[in-house]
Structures are given as structure tokens and as C-alpha cells.
Amino acid sequence: xxxxxxxxxxxGKRSYPIIIGSSLIQDxxxxxxxxxxxxxxxxxxxxxxxxxxxxxxxxxxxxxVHSIVLPDGESNKNQKVWAKILDKLVEMRASRDTTIIALxxxxxxxxxxxAAASYMRGISYIQIPTTLLSQVDxxxxxxxxxxxxxxxxxxxxxxxxxxxxxxxxxxxxxxxxEFISGLAEVIKYGAIAxxxxxxxxxxxxxxxLQREPTALVQAILTSCKTKAEIVGEDELEMGKRxxxxxxxxxxxxxxxxxxxxxxxxxxxxAIGMLLAAxxxxxxxxxxxRLERLIRNIGLPHTANSIEIDSLLDAMLLDKKVQDxxxxxxxxxxxxxxxxxxxxxxxxxxxVLNKRxx
Amino acid sequence: xxxxxxxxxxxGKRSYPIIIGSSLIQDxxxxxxxxxxxxxxxxxxxxxxxxxxxxxxxxxxxxxVHSIVLPDGESNKNQKVWAKILDKLVEMRASRDTTIIALxxxxxxxxxxxAAASYMRGISYIQIPTTLLSQVDxxxxxxxxxxxxxxxxxxxxxxxxxxxxxxxxxxxxxxxxEFISGLAEVIKYGAIAxxxxxxxxxxxxxxxLQREPTALVQAILTSCKTKAEIVGEDELEMGKRxxxxxxxxxxxxxxxxxxxxxxxxxxxxAIGMLLAAxxxxxxxxxxxRLERLIRNIGLPHTANSIEIDSLLDAMLLDKKVQDxxxxxxxxxxxxxxxxxxxxxxxxxxxVLNKRxx
Numbered sequence: 001x002x003x004x005x006x007x008x009x010x011x012g013k014r015s016y017p018i019i020i021g022s023s024l025i026q027d028x029x030x031x032x033x034x035x036x037x038x039x040x041x042x043x044x045x046x047x048x049x050x051x052x053x054x055x056x057x058x059x060x061x062x063x064x065v066h067s068i069v070l071p072d073g074e075s076n077k078n079q080k081v082w083a084k085i086l087d088k089l090v091e092m093r094a095s096r097d098t099t100i101i102a103l104x105x106x107x108x109x110x111x112x113x114x115a116a117a118s119y120m121r122g123i124s125y126i127q128i129p130t131t132l133l134s135q136v137d138x139x140x141x142x143x144x145x146x147x148x149x150x151x152x153x154x155x156x157x158x159x160x161x162x163x164x165x166x167x168x169x170x171x172x173x174x175x176x177x178e179f180i181s182g183l184a185e186v187i188k189y190g191a192i193a194x195x196x197x198x199x200x201x202x203x204x205x206x207x208x209l210q211r212e213p214t215a216l217v218q219a220i221l222t223s224c225k226t227k228a229e230i231v232g233e234d235e236l237e238m239g240k241r242x243x244x245x246x247x248x249x250x251x252x253x254x255x256x257x258x259x260x261x262x263x264x265x266x267x268x269x270a271i272g273m274l275l276a277a278x279x280x281x282x283x284x285x286x287x288x289r290l291e292r293l294i295r296n297i298g299l300p301h302t303a304n305s306i307e308i309d310s311l312l313d314a315m316l317l318d319k320k321v322q323d324x325x326x327x328x329x330x331x332x333x334x335x336x337x338x339x340x341x342x343x344x345x346x347x348x349x350x351v352l353n354k355r356x357x
Numbered sequence: 358x359x360x361x362x363x364x365x366x367x368x369g370k371r372s373y374p375i376i377i378g379s380s381l382i383q384d385x386x387x388x389x390x391x392x393x394x395x396x397x398x399x400x401x402x403x404x405x406x407x408x409x410x411x412x413x414x415x416x417x418x419x420x421x422v423h424s425i426v427l428p429d430g431e432s433n434k435n436q437k438v439w440a441k442i443l444d445k446l447v448e449m450r451a452s453r454d455t456t457i458i459a460l461x462x463x464x465x466x467x468x469x470x471x472a473a474a475s476y477m478r479g480i481s482y483i484q485i486p487t488t489l490l491s492q493v494d495x496x497x498x499x500x501x502x503x504x505x506x507x508x509x510x511x512x513x514x515x516x517x518x519x520x521x522x523x524x525x526x527x528x529x530x531x532x533x534x535e536f537i538s539g540l541a542e543v544i545k546y547g548a549i550a551x552x553x554x555x556x557x558x559x560x561x562x563x564x565x566l567q568r569e570p571t572a573l574v575q576a577i578l579t580s581c582k583t584k585a586e587i588v589g590e591d592e593l594e595m596g597k598r599x600x601x602x603x604x605x606x607x608x609x610x611x612x613x614x615x616x617x618x619x620x621x622x623x624x625x626x627a628i629g630m631l632l633a634a635x636x637x638x639x640x641x642x643x644x645x646r647l648e649r650l651i652r653n654i655g656l657p658h659t660a661n662s663i664e665i666d667s668l669l670d671a672m673l674l675d676k677k678v679q680d681x682x683x684x685x686x687x688x689x690x691x692x693x694x695x696x697x698x699x700x701x702x703x704x705x706x707x708v709l710n711k712r713x714x
Contacts, residue, residue: 079436079440083436086505086511086512087505090505090507090508090511090674093673093674114475117514118471118475118512118513118514119511119512120511120513121500121501121502121510121513121514121515122514122515122593143478144478145475145478148443148444148447150447151447153478154443154447154476154477155443155475155476156475156477156478157474157475157478157479157514158478158479236479316450317447317450
């Protein structure tokens with residue numbers, strides 16, 4: 001077993017650890033001591049359940065354990081499936097001290113987190129993210145939610161987990177396209193906050209694509225560190241946390257127009273980061289480095305058959321829109337991002353036309 | 358116009374005022390300065406809209422104003438109606454700086470508050486409660502939520518409003534039964550925290566029932582003061598706030614078994630308070646005073662054709678159940694309440710049998 005690494009997300013009373021290591025689930029990590037009440041509900045999906053549910057169940061011996069297996073996929077991150085989790089909690093007579101354990105990717109984490117946030121106005125939950133994307137992004141920081149037919153994550157809550165348990169061994173079973181999609185968010189951390197990490201990524205493309213365990217732990221640890229720092233400074237996204245949305249104003253709109261599931265989140269974010277770089281006053285060499293890394297990792301740098309008007313329309317529904325003004329995260333240089341609310345619509349239309357047509 | 362009274366709910370960054378007065382809506386209270394963003398959504402129902410919506414609309418001149426009129430009644434405090442508010446927000450392209458204005462009773466306040474809590478993970482809202490029950494209880498303290506078919510308020514969030522605006526003139530149009538139902542919560546504040554107020558209520562039954570304006574402002578102000586103090590000390594109901602649930606463990610179960618709308622909330626709470634007093638080691642004279650006040654106000658002291666087993670079953674689903682142990686708020690004396698988790702089921706069954714059969 002690779003040594004466990006422990007990071008703390010500093011949020012006062014709501015602080016919690018991120019524990020990262022290989023084979024934590026299979027080796028019987030002591031999850032039980034994190035379940036403070038009498039029982040728990042494991043929420044997972046039909047893909048993950050056959051792989052890890054039994055191991056997890058067998059590691060919880062002295063608590064009541066229930067589980068619910070949901071259908072897989074972003075299209076299930078909706079009100080109906082969220083209500084199913086709530087129904088299950090009611091059925092098992094969950095109380096305020098029941099703990100939800102989210103075992104799966106971002107969809108499972110987000111929807112379980114929102115169920116935990118809203119059942120009896122908030123119960124505890126633990127994140128066990130099993131995809132790279134959720135390990136470096138959605139499981140950390142307390143953003144929970146579901147999609148609205150007209151927009152991603154439009155319904156949700158800030159609700160911090162009690163623990164994030166990242167088992168890198170789960171990445172071995174991850175399909176190639178999904179794994180690569182997750183690397184988009186890893187690249188993001190280098191681009192917005194850490195040029196040294198960006199260089200490290202440039203030098204470790206092969207190791208990462210081969211899912212070499214030490215490289216994985218390093219990439220996840222560094223990503224989570226940056227995220228934990230930013231979240232610790234700005235839990236409710238009143239300021240700095242917005243930097244984490246680099247690539248996301250464009251990316252969410254691309255996902256929305258293409259259809260959830262058609263294009264993967266990380267793929268949309270990769271294109272979104274490049275569009276944001278296109279608007280940024282960043283040196284052309286650095287922009288070229290960003291595009292090269294994205295392409296070397298195997299992520300898309302463009303998308304076709306997208307109607308620019310639909311895209312602009314979808315962007316205006318983004319949560320980051322204030323007073324109908326689009327907010328972008330731009331790069332001053334690699335590792336240095338800023339918030340900008342003053343991009344005019346013509347400039348946006350120009351970069352969209354240039355990159356997507 | 359009766360002078361405005363202003364109370365502050367002290368919650369650090371989430372502090373907010375309660376402004377109480379007569380005819381605030383009709384006299385054009387300056388609501389606009391409380392709408393910090395560019396637009397707002399007024400959520401109201403089909404009973405309240407014809408009475409006050411126009412006045413409210415005409416007092417907001419320099420902001421975008423949208424409104425949604427929902428069906429009336431507790432049975433509409435559900436996921437479907439909550440989703441309608443969210444759909445409306447999406448349709449109007451509400452952003453994070455949009456403000457929701459809840460104009461109506463507890464159902465409107467709770468469901469609008471939960472929509473505000475969950476749209477984009479939380480936007481601002483203002484409470485304008487128009488029933489006595491919501492003025493003295495649900496509009497203050499940030500509890501928002503909807504009902505689950507199996508239990509009241511099982512789904513929700515803690516989300517504090519920016520302002521609570523209480524216009525006592527709205528009570529003139531309140532149907533008799535609903536007005537009297539609201540007085541149950543007023544009596545509760547006297548019973549749990551303020552024997553002097555309890556005496557004042559005993560001496561002002563006629564004034565209150567005649568809806569005499571000065572008596573109303575006094576009763577609402579004192580009720581809100583007690584609630585604001587308790588909420589200020591314990592926002593998330595980890596301890597003392599539970600005292601506000603005096604009568605509610607029984608009351609919620611009675612509502613649930615009788616069917617929402619069949620029995621009014623305050624009526625169920627009145628019976629619930631008496632059942633809680635029945636278990637309490639309170640002097641028989643004081644118990645008699647409580648029952649007398651409840652009956653003089655016109656509230657029920659019993660309910661018939663309720664199956665005791667269904668009631669016990671419903672109680673176990675209450676949010677206040679910890680580790681399957683029922684939690685009660687009992688009286689040591691009038692004005693002095695305590696939390697008790699150690700009542701055995703036989704005692705509960707006994708008082709239920711005695712009072713309800």
C-alpha cells in the first residue's frame with residue numbers, strides 16, 4: 001500500500017480531512033469510526049456497486065448499513081433520482097444522525113451530497129469518489145446539487161462532507177475516456193495557480209496516461225491541495241473560489257448545448273479553458289503550452305457542430321452570471337488567473353467563431 | 358400607522374431585522390432598498406395575490422419584478438410546487454443576486470425559502486408573512502422546507518432571510534379558524550419561556566380574539582423576541598432551539614395521521630402541548646391554566662378518531678428522533694421548558710390513550 005496522505009480542508013467547525021491512498025477500500029480502511037450515528041446509507045450506482053460495494057459493506061460491522069444503487073450517468077443527476085434517495089432515507093427511518101456515504105463519481109457525490117444537505121435540513125455525508133474527476137474536483141469543497149433541464153447544477157446547496165476518502169486504486173477500472181476527461185481538471189489547477197505543477201504535468205504525461213500509481217497520487221494530492229486552499233479561503237464562492245471555474249463558463253454551456261453525456265465534463269472544460277485562454281491577454285507561447293498539454297493528454301481542443309447562438313444563450317444561464325453580465329476566469333500567465341466581468345459579447349462571439357467553426 | 362417595531366435576529370454575518378407594524382404593505386414600505394440585485398421574484402398564492410400583490414408590485418419601481426401565484430394549502434408544500442418556483446427562476450433567468458419575496462403564510466414562506474436555499478446553491482429572500490402562524494413562527498429563524506408524503510418538513514434547509522416584514526393589517530383578512538390556530542404558537546412562547554407573557558395572554562384573550570391592533574403587535578413582538586433570542590443562540594438546532602418544538606413531536610404526528618389540512622397546524626400543536634404537559638412533572642394548577650387558556654382561545658384540547666399506533670409510528674419519523682429515541686420538550690413549570698429523551702413508550706401510550714380516547 002502506498003502511504004496515506006492526509007490533507008485538511010480548513011473551514012473552522014466544518015473542517016474535514018481528505019485521505020488519499022491506494023487500495024484503501026479493498027484493504028478495509030476503518031470507515032466505521034467516521035460514522036458517528038447508528039446507521040448509514042451507501043449511495044452508489046450500477047457500475048460501481050459490483051466493483052466496491054461488497055468491500056465497503058464488509059468493512060462496516062457495528063452500524064446499521066443500507067444501500068441504494070442508482071442508474072449511472074449525468075442524465076440521472078436530476079430531481080427524480082434525488083427524490084429516490086430521500087424516499088430511501090424515509091423508508092429506512094433515517095434520523096438526523098444517519099450518515100450518507102457517496103460511493104461513485106461526481107454524479108453520485110453531488111446528488112448524494114444534496115440529499116444529505118436537504119434531508120431533515122442536513123445530515124452528515126462522506127465522499128468516496130471513484131473517478132479522477134470527482135477525486136480532484138467535485139468531492140472536495142461541499143458543492144452539492146442536481147441539474148435542471150435548462151442548466152447544470154442549478155439546484156443545490158453548499159454542504160461540507162465529514163471526510164473525503166480517495167482510493168487511487170479505483171482509477172484502474174475507469175474507462176480511458178473518463179480518466180482522460182478527469183485530467184482536464186488536473187491541468188486546470190496548474191493553469192490557474194501553480195506553474196511548477198503545470199511543468200510537472202508536461203513532464204509526466206506518459207506516466208499519468210499509464211496510470212502510474214506514484215504519479216497519480218502526486219497529481220491528485222497537488223490538485224486537492226490547491227482546491228482545499230482556495231475553498232478554505234472562500235467557502236461560499238464570494239470571491240477567490242471563482243478561480244476554480246476557469247474554463248467552466250464556456251465548458252458548462254458546451255455541455256448543455258451538446259447534451260449531458262454526449263460530451264464529457266472534462267472534455268468540455270478542456271475546450272472551455274482554451275476559449276478562456278483565447279480571450280486572455282496571455283503570452284502566445286504559454287497559450288501554446290496549454291493547448292499542447294491538452295492535446296498530448298488526449299483532450300479535445302475544439303468541438304464541431306455547435307451553434308454559437310445557443311451557446312451564448314446557455315452561458316447567460318450560468319450561475320456565474322451577475323446582473324446578466326458574463327463572468328470569466330482569465331489567465332495573466334500560466335499559474336496566475338483573474339476574474340473578469342468586462343468582456344464584451346462581440347469578443348466572446350469572436351473567439352467562439354474562431355475556435356469552434 | 359402604529360409605530361414600527363424593529364427586532365434584530367443576531368446571527369453574525371447572517372443577522373437580519375424583523376420589522377413589525379400595521380399597514381406596512383398598503384402604505385408603501387420601502388421594500389426596494391432590500392432588493393440588492395437587479396430583480397426579484399414574488400412568490401405568493403391565489404388567496405393572498407388578490408389582496409396584496411398589486412400593492413407590493415407598485416412599491417417596487419426600479420427593479421425587475423416577476424411573480425408566481427401558487428395554489429393555496431399545506432398539501433401544496435411539496436416537491437412538485439417547489440420545482441415550479443425553480444422553473445420560474447430559470448425561465449426569468451434569475452442570477453445569484455436575484456431576491457425571492459415570499460408573500461403569504463407558512464407554506465409560501467417555507468417553500469419559497471427552500472427554493473431560495475437551493476437555487477444556485479442559495480440566493481437571498483425576504484419574508485412577508487401574512488398569517489399569524491407564520492408571523493410568530495415560521496418566517497423567523499431560517500427553517501425552510503417541504504413535506505414528504507411520509508412526514509412534514511422532512512426535506513429542507515437552514516437558510517436565513519435578509520428581512521422579515523410583518524404587517525399586522527394582513528391579519529384582518531385572515532379566516533377565524535386560521536387566526537386562532539396561529540395563537541397556539543403564541544401561547545407556546547409563554548409556556549416555554551415567559552410566564553409573565555403567559556399571564557398577559559390570559560388577561561388579553563378578548564382583545565386578541567377581537568384582533569385589537571395594539572394587542573396584536575404586543576403578542577407578535579413578544580413572540581418574535583423569544584424566537585429571535587433562541588435562534589440567535591442556536592441557529593442549527595443543536596440544543597436550545599429544540600425548546601421551540603414544545604408540542605410539536607405530538608403535534609406533527611397528529612397532523613400527519615389526520616392528514617395535512619384536515620387539522621390546522623396550531624390546532625395539532627395545541628393538543629400536542631397538552632399531551633407534553635400531561636407527561637411533564639408540572640403542577641396540576643399550571644397544567645389547568647394551560648388547558649384553560651387553550652380552550653378560552655378556542656383551540657382544541659383533544660382529537661378523536663385517531664389510531665394510537667399510527668400516531669406512535671408517525672412520531673418515530675419526526676426529525677427530532679435521535680437513535681430511534683423520541684425527544685420531548687417538557688415543562689418544569691409555566692415559562693420553563695426542558696428537553697427530555699427519556700420518556701418510555703408506555704408512558705407515551707398512556708397519555709395518548711387518556712387524552713385522545
